[in-house]
Structures are given as C-alpha cells and as structure tokens.
Amino acid sequence: MQSSVDLASSVESAVGLHRVREPAGVLPQAAWRLDPDPRIGPDEVRVAVERLNLDAASFRQLRDAHRDDGDAIRAEVLRIITERGKMHNPVTGSGGMLIGTVDEVGPCSPLGLAPGDRIATLVSLTLTPLAVTDGLADWDGRSEQVPCRGHAILFARSVAAKLPDDLDPRLALAVLDVCGAPALTARVVSQHLRRDPDRPPTVAVIGGAGKSGSLSLAAARRSGAARTVGVVPTTVERDRLAAAGLADAVALADARDTVALARAVTTALGAPADITVVCVDVPGCEHGAVLATADGGTVIFFSMSTSFTAAALGAEGLAADVTMLIGNGYVPGHADYALQLVRDDPALRSLLAARLSAD
Amino acid sequence: MQSSVDLASSVESAVGLHRVREPAGVLPQAAWRLDPDPRIGPDEVRVAVERLNLDAASFRQLRDAHRDDGDAIRAEVLRIITERGKMHNPVTGSGGMLIGTVDEVGPCSPLGLAPGDRIATLVSLTLTPLAVTDGLADWDGRSEQVPCRGHAILFARSVAAKLPDDLDPRLALAVLDVCGAPALTARVVSQHLRRDPDRPPTVAVIGGAGKSGSLSLAAARRSGAARTVGVVPTTVERDRLAAAGLADAVALADARDTVALARAVTTALGAPADITVVCVDVPGCEHGAVLATADGGTVIFFSMSTSFTAAALGAEGLAADVTMLIGNGYVPGHADYALQLVRDDPALRSLLAARLSAD
Numbered sequence: 001m002q003s004s005v006d007l008a009s010s011v012e013s014a015v016g017l018h019r020v021r022e023p024a025g026v027l028p029q030a031a032w033r034l035d036p037d038p039r040i041g042p043d044e045v046r047v048a049v050e051r052l053n054l055d056a057a058s059f060r061q062l063r064d065a066h067r068d069d070g071d072a073i074r075a076e077v078l079r080i081i082t083e084r085g086k087m088h089n090p091v092t093g094s095g096g097m098l099i100g101t102v103d104e105v106g107p108c109s110p111l112g113l114a115p116g117d118r119i120a121t122l123v124s125l126t127l128t129p130l131a132v133t134d135g136l137a138d139w140d141g142r143s144e145q146v147p148c149r150g151h152a153i154l155f156a157r158s159v160a161a162k163l164p165d166d167l168d169p170r171l172a173l174a175v176l177d178v179c180g181a182p183a184l185t186a187r188v189v190s191q192h193l194r195r196d197p198d199r200p201p202t203v204a205v206i207g208g209a210g211k212s213g214s215l216s217l218a219a220a221r222r223s224g225a226a227r228t229v230g231v232v233p234t235t236v237e238r239d240r241l242a243a244a245g246l247a248d249a250v251a252l253a254d255a256r257d258t259v260a261l262a263r264a265v266t267t268a269l270g271a272p273a274d275i276t277v278v279c280v281d282v283p284g285c286e287h288g289a290v291l292a293t294a295d296g297g298t299v300i301f302f303s304m305s306t307s308f309t310a311a312a313l314g315a316e317g318l319a320a321d322v323t324m325l326i327g328n329g330y331v332p333g334h335a336d337y338a339l340q341l342v343r344d345d346p347a348l349r350s351l352l353a354a355r356l357s358a359d
Numbered sequence: 360m361q362s363s364v365d366l367a368s369s370v371e372s373a374v375g376l377h378r379v380r381e382p383a384g385v386l387p388q389a390a391w392r393l394d395p396d397p398r399i400g401p402d403e404v405r406v407a408v409e410r411l412n413l414d415a416a417s418f419r420q421l422r423d424a425h426r427d428d429g430d431a432i433r434a435e436v437l438r439i440i441t442e443r444g445k446m447h448n449p450v451t452g453s454g455g456m457l458i459g460t461v462d463e464v465g466p467c468s469p470l471g472l473a474p475g476d477r478i479a480t481l482v483s484l485t486l487t488p489l490a491v492t493d494g495l496a497d498w499d500g501r502s503e504q505v506p507c508r509g510h511a512i513l514f515a516r517s518v519a520a521k522l523p524d525d526l527d528p529r530l531a532l533a534v535l536d537v538c539g540a541p542a543l544t545a546r547v548v549s550q551h552l553r554r555d556p557d558r559p560p561t562v563a564v565i566g567g568a569g570k571s572g573s574l575s576l577a578a579a580r581r582s583g584a585a586r587t588v589g590v591v592p593t594t595v596e597r598d599r600l601a602a603a604g605l606a607d608a609v610a611l612a613d614a615r616d617t618v619a620l621a622r623a624v625t626t627a628l629g630a631p632a633d634i635t636v637v638c639v640d641v642p643g644c645e646h647g648a649v650l651a652t653a654d655g656g657t658v659i660f661f662s663m664s665t666s667f668t669a670a671a672l673g674a675e676g677l678a679a680d681v682t683m684l685i686g687n688g689y690v691p692g693h694a695d696y697a698l699q700l701v702r703d704d705p706a707l708r709s710l711l712a713a714r715l716s717a718d
Contacts, residue, residue: 012618015650015676015677017618025616025617025618026617026643026646027617027646027673027676027677028676029646029669029672029673029676030617030643030646030669030673092668093666093668093669093672094668094672095672122675123675123676123678124672124675124676126672126676127672127676157677157678158678159675159678180675257384258384258385258386258389259371259376259384284385284389287385287386287388287389291374291386301667301685304667304668304671306667307452307667308660308663308665308666308667308670308685309451309452309453309663310388310389310452311667311685312663312685312686312687312688313388313452313453313454313483313485313486313688314386314388314389315685315687315688315689316481316482316483316518316539316687316688316689317374317386317387317388317482317483317485317486317517318374318386318516318689319482319516319517319518319689320687320689321687321689321690321691322687323684323687324684324685324687325682325683325684325685326660326667326670326671326674326683326684326685327671328671328674328675328679328680328681328682328683329671329672329674329675330674330675330677330678330679330680331680332680
C-alpha cells in the first residue's frame with residue numbers, strides 16, 4: 001500500500017497539479033486555467049521564453065477563423081494565454097512548444113538543467129504554465145513561430161531538450177516539436193521486422209513532405225522498411241519530396257479523398273501498406289488511411305485533427321483488421337534520434353530548412 | 360497497376376460508396392446522408408429490422424439532451440434516421456447495431472447469408488442504410504434497445520453474425536455489440552505474453568462491470584493475465600462485479616478523477632497496470648488511464664467518448680512511454696470468441712443478463 005500512496009503523491013506534485021486553477025483535480029493539460037506564478041516550487045524550473053512554436057492544427061484554425069488577419073490572430077493568441085495561463089487553443093485542443101533559457105532551477109528538479117541552458121520544451125504548451133510580458137509585439141501573426149518575451153514553468157515530469165550547438169535553433173525547434181513521430185515510426189517498423197524478419201514492412205507516410213512526415217520517412221528507411229511512399233497534396237510538394245529522395249516513391253492525393261488515397265498508396269507500393277503514418281493536419285483522413293493499410297498492418301495517427309470515433313468506426317465498418325495507434329509524442333530518446341536523423345541526412349535538412357523559410 | 364485499380368473499384372462497390380448521397384466521395388460512415396433504397400445491388404443484402412441497439416454514448420447524450428423524456432428521445436431518433444438514412448448521432452458521432460432477418464440476398468454477396476437467417480450486424484449503424492416504417496411506435500425512448508420495423512442494407516464488406524440458438528437474442532445482441540473489446544484485449548495480452556513469456560501482464564479494466572468491461576476481464580483472464588482489476592464507479596457495481604468473481608480485484612474510483620483512478624489501479628495491482636482497457640462511456644478518462652499504466656505498457660481505448668488529443672497530449676505531457684490503441688471494433692473471429700466467453704462462464708452470463716434487465 002505504501003508504494004502506491006507514494007506514487008500517487010509524488011505524481012501529484014511531479015505533474016503540476018498544484019498549478020491547476022480550474023477545474024480542480026484535473027491534470028494541467030485538461031485544466032481550463034493554470035497558474036503561471038513565476039515563483040517556482042522545489043521541483044520546478046522557470047524558463048525565460050524566447051519563442052513559441054504553435055501546433056500546426058492550432059495555427060491553421062486561428063488563421064481560418066481570422067481570415068489570415070495577422071493582428072486579429074495575435075490578439076487572439078494573447079487573449080488565450082492571458083485567460084488560460086497557457087497557450088491552449090480551445091477549439092483544436094492543441095498547443096505547441098517553446099524555446100527559451102533556463103532562469104531558475106528548484107533544488108529538487110530531476111530534469112538536469114542549469115540556469116543559462118538554452119532549451120526547447122518537449123511537452124505541449126497545453127500543460128505548460130506561461131505568461132507573456134511583451135504583448136507579442138514582435139510577432140506579425142502570420143507564422144507558427146512566435147517571438148515572445150515572458151516566462152514558463154516546467155514540472156518534474158516535464159521533458160525538455162538542450163538545444164544543440166550545431167543546428168540552427170529554429171530548425172532544431174521545428175524538429176523537436178515533432179520528434180515523437182520519427183521515433184514511434186522507427187519503433188513500429190522494428191516491431192514488424194522482429195515479428196517477420198524475412199518480410200520487411202512497406203511504409204506509407206501521408207503528408208510526407210511536412211515536418212513530421214519527412215522525418216518519419218527518414219526514420220522508416222533507416223529502420224529497415226522494404227519500400228516507402230510519401231503521399232502529398234500538391235505538385236509543388238511532390239517535386240520537393242521527390243528531389244529530396246527521402247521516399248522510394250512519391251504519390252499525389254488529397255488525403256481526405258478516401259478512395260483516392262487508398263489508390264495512390266496501393267499503386268505506389270503494389271499493395272496496401274504494412275504501416276501507414278498519418279502526418280497531415282486536416283480532418284477526415286482516417287478512412288483513407290485505414291483503407292490504404294494491409295490486413296494485419298498498423299496505422300499511426302500523428303495528426304491532432306484525428307477523430308477517435310471516425311477511426312474506430314471506420315476500421316470496424318471496413319472490416320479492416322488493422323492496429324490503430326494514437327501517436328504518443330513521448331518515446332524515450334526521441335529528441336536525440338530526430339536530431340541525429342537531420343544531421344545524417346543533408347536532403348532532409350534542406351527540406352526542413354526550406355519549409356521553415358516558406359513559413 | 361492493374362491490381363491496384365481492381366482493388367480500388369472493388370472497394371468502391373464493396374464498401375457502399377454508391378449509397379452515399381452527401382457529401383459525395385466519402386465512405387458511408389463519414390457521409391451526412393445515405394440512400395436506404397430497399398432495392399439491393401448484386402453484392403448487397405436487405406435485412407428486415409427487428410431491433411436497434413443504440414451505442415451507449417449516443418443514448419446517454421440523447422437522454423441528457425432531452426432530460427429523460429422518452430417521447431422526445433423517440434422523436435429525435437426518428438428524425439435522425441429519416442434525415443440521414445441511418446442512425447448516426449450527429450453529436451456523439453456514434454451509432455450502434457441492429458438485429459433482424461435476412462430478406463433478400465444479391466447474387467454476388469460474399470457474406471454467406473440466406474433469406475430467413477436471423478442476424479446481428481457487427482458494423483456500426485453509422486454506416487448502415489436504414490429506413491423505419493413503424494415510427495418506432497413500440498419503443499418508449501427509455502432504453503438503448505429499440506424495437507423497430509423497417510429495413511437495412513448490408514454491403515459486401517459489412518460484417519454480420521448469425522444469432523446463436525442457445526442464447527437469449529437480447530443477450531447475444533448486447534454481447535455482439537461490443538465483441539471487438541474482448542477480442543482485442545485477448546490479442547494484446549497474448550502479444551505481451553509472447554514478448555515476455557516469463558512475466559504475464561497485469562490488466563486493469565476501467566468500467567469493469569459494464570458489457571465490454573466484463574467481457575474484457577473474462578478475455579484477459581482466459582488469455583493468461585497474471586492479475587486483473589476491474590475499476591467501477593459505484594458500490595453497487597463493485598459488489599456486483601466482486602460477486603461475479605470475474606476480476607482478481609475490484610476497485611472503486613471515478614475514472615474522470617485522474618489521480619484517484621491511478622491510485623486505485625496501483626493499489627489493487629501493487630504497481631501500474633501493464634495493460635489498461637478503457638470501457639467507460641464518459642469523457643475525460645484519458646489521463647487517468649495513462650497514469651495507471653506502467654512504462655512500456657498499453658492502453659486500449661474502447662470508449663467512443665475518448666478524445667484523441669487528450670490521449671496524445673496527455674501521454675506526452677506525462678512523459679509516459681505507453682502504447683495507445685484506438686479500439687478497433689473488428690478483429691477476425693470476434694463474434695464467436697465473445698459468445699463462447701459467455702457460454703463458458705455462467706457468472707459472466709448472469710452479470711450481462713442482470714445489466715440487460717436493469718436497462
């Protein structure tokens with residue numbers, strides 16, 4: 001009994017329950033409002049914020065809702081942070097991550113950080129207490145990357161990565177933001193290989209030219225995929241991904257068009273994919289992903305636009321025996337793995353850098 | 360190329376694309392409106408409907424929205440079916456299943472059915488064309504089980520089970536409605552055992568006294584779980600589940616209370632669970648389920664109330680290395696497996712029968 005009580009009370013402090021203002025008793029991510037008080041507890045860390053990186057689904061929603069009006073988007077983000085004590089888009093339920101410099105470290109923090117460390121948070125902004133002091137004055141409201149002055153709080157069970165010296169910080173931040181995707185893709189490819197060593201799996205990545213998509217393609221190949229296809233929605237992305245050479249094939253399809261998506265993957269691989277990785281931030285891709293996947297295969301949903309019921313009922317309705325994974329942003333070693341992929345592959349690095357410049 | 364084009368066109372007909380009225384190009388489950396024309400195509404089957412079994416999340420929403428007013432609930436269900444050509448709750452996104460007698464079978468149907476067969480559909484009502492002819496006159500609007508006259512259409516890739524002669528049809532229907540849960544639970548327990556034969560996994564079932572929960576507990580035990588705990592929200596359910604002896608331990612907790620849920624599981628098992636199965640139809644259980652699960656463990660989400668983003672961001676925010684599965688209602692052999700569990704275990708059968716009477 002003792003151990004479980006210890007577990008519960010240490011969990012309560014480690015996950016930041018004391019920062020929850022309303023409703024009481026829920027974890028910070030589920031809370032409507034957090035307390036961003038700059039005074040830290042013994043196991044907390046305070047970070048001086050430099051830049052927020054909004055989740056793609058969140059930024060898209062804000063842009064759509066405010067018709068690309070940068071001033072209105074900035075005002076809305078500022079309003080959310082002020083009201084909620086965190087950057088947690090109430091419509092999409094998603095957040096993003098941040099970059100900053102460690103300011104103060106509590107004596108009991110287990111994160112291994114020291115004042116002056118430049119870090120990126122690898123836990124979502126939806127559970128990170130945050131206060132902004134500059135009114136986001138340096139942001140034009142037209143990019144996911146938000147220059148920002150203020151502070152954020154890390155808990156004992158937060159995850160943060162020190163920024164590498166050898167990569168552009170903006171590139172590193174973009175990679176770290178989605179580093180769970182390549183790590184989980186690599187794990188699932190390895191699991192399929194262990195189960196059937198004589199038949200390496202084929203892998204389809206929907207949204208293969210995006211950040212998480214291109215990293216997932218690189219991870220699938222490195223982990224031993226037999227053949228990979230990246231599916232993209234435009235000829236520009238098709239040409240860009242083909243030029244980078246990250247996938248064995250590149251196919252053009254609107255991922256929301258169920259039959260078109262299944263046909264594109266099946267044509268490129270000669271059969272449905274053993275593993276399908278969904279990295280596009282638009283709703284309605286669940287059925288196409290299921291239909292593009294072979295019986296006994298696996299679909300990994302990384303898009304925050306994924307509908308749980310659409311996936312569950314879609315697979316059932318298609319009598320599809322596929323394993324469907326909710327993409328977990330945390331896999332041990334994910335940050336180092338993703339950064340190493342970028343270091344090792346100049347084409348991947350160029351693709352990601354080009355995306356950053358275009359943003 | 361030929362094979363993929365064949366695949367795509369056969370899929371288009373097999374999954375019922377020709378029954379989609381709006382919007383065009385999506386699968387029947389994603390459609391707003393289906394065409395329930397009683398004239399069947401060559402690979403279709405028409406069923407004379409006897410009874411609908413509404414999905415628990417859907418019925419709960421209807422009951423809450425109409426404050427337990429049976430007449431209003433009946434009118435709303437009738438309105439949905441008439442407007443959408445299927446029983447697809449637009450709020451919850453979920454449906455249910457039906458029972459009926461095969462009326463006509465197209466010459467190319469692969470389902471192995473014949474006129475006169477009494478069957479239950481194992482694909483969701485959200486993708487099953489349905490027309491009602493009796494105005495649901497025999498239903499009081501106060502139960503998930505809806506007596507109903509009308510017809511439904513099955514596609515080539517639908518799944519239907521002939522009703523067994525040796526079980527009460529209402530019991531069989533209730534079991535078949537959730538038969539994906541015990542089958543997937545059994546598969547995940549077996550996978551853990553194969554990976555680590557010397558350490559059988561522990562299993563926690565949240566909502567262990569419900570239909571899918573009690574079946575999942577029975578499946579976990581039969582598949583070789585080391586120890587099982589059923590978590591329930593009330594003392595009535597606790598006593599009922601304890602009396603049935605389906606779990607090694609029974610614990611009382613509100614699954615929406617993250618810390619209470621984690622503490623209940625950890626106390627009952629002496630440690631977090633290797634496998635956690637979420638079978639409660641209320642929102643907000645994602646974080647508790649993740650926190651109740653050991654590193655390297657698996658959470659299976661069967662509840663249609665599951666939020667994809669809450670699960671994904673919750674696990675990330677807790678730095679929890681857990682595999683999260685979207686409960687797929689289709690696992691080959693799931694109907695026979697679930698019915699056999701019920702035949703083999705009188706206590707399970709009694710528990711399910713008692714739940715049916717209480718409904």
